Amino acid sequence: MKGKFWCSSFWLLILALFLCGFAETVSAAAASQPEFKIMNPRPSKPPITAIALAPRLPDLVGKTIAVVANYDPAMPPIAAALPKAVNGAKVLFVPELPVAEGQSTHPAKLDAPGVTNVVFKDFEKNPKMADAIIVGNGF
Numbered sequence: 001m002k003g004k005f006w007c008s009s010f011w012l013l014i015l016a017l018f019l020c021g022f023a024e025t026v027s028a029a030a031a032s033q034p035e036f037k038i039m040n041p042r043p044s045k046p047p048i049t050a051i052a053l054a055p056r057l058p059d060l061v062g063k064t065i066a067v068v069a070n071y072d073p074a075m076p077p078i079a080a081a082l083p084k085a086v087n088g089a090k091v092l093f094v095p096e097l098p099v100a101e102g103q104s105t106h107p108a109k110l111d112a113p114g115v116t117n118v119v120f121k122d123f124e125k126n127p128k129m130a131d132a133i134i135v136g137n138g139f
Helices: 002-032 075-085 120-125
Strands: 064-069 090-094 115-117 132-136
Touching: 064 075, 064 120, 075 090, 075 115, 075 132, 090 120
Parallel strands: 064 090, 064 132, 090 115
Antiparallel strands: none
16 A cells, blocks of 8 residues: 555656646746737727617517528528518518629519518618518628
8 A cells, every 4th residue: 555655646746847847838938928918909089889779579470571681592581481470571572782792692583472572772762661671691
């Protein structure tokens, strides 16, 4: 039993010496590194003003929902499914988002019951034609 104790103590001593040497190496490496100044990424002028979130709708029943899509191929099926899934919902399908580069990956019109096709420029002039907006841009 005495031999096991001394053997264990020996290895603990070796481990402690190793860790002390490792700590010195790390602190020496840290001391040789240049110091960096952390700067605030927010611009000083003009100040950023936080705007409160719009109130959330309790549900979409009987609401007009704009589905604005560009590259996301999931958006036409979502637009087609909404009138069936939500009682009394009207869907405005806006097939492109011109602020994103490239061209739409789906047809400019969606032929589905309960869906009205709207050109982005018309929607941009009057975004309040919809109670809610679902936007998809990307795959």
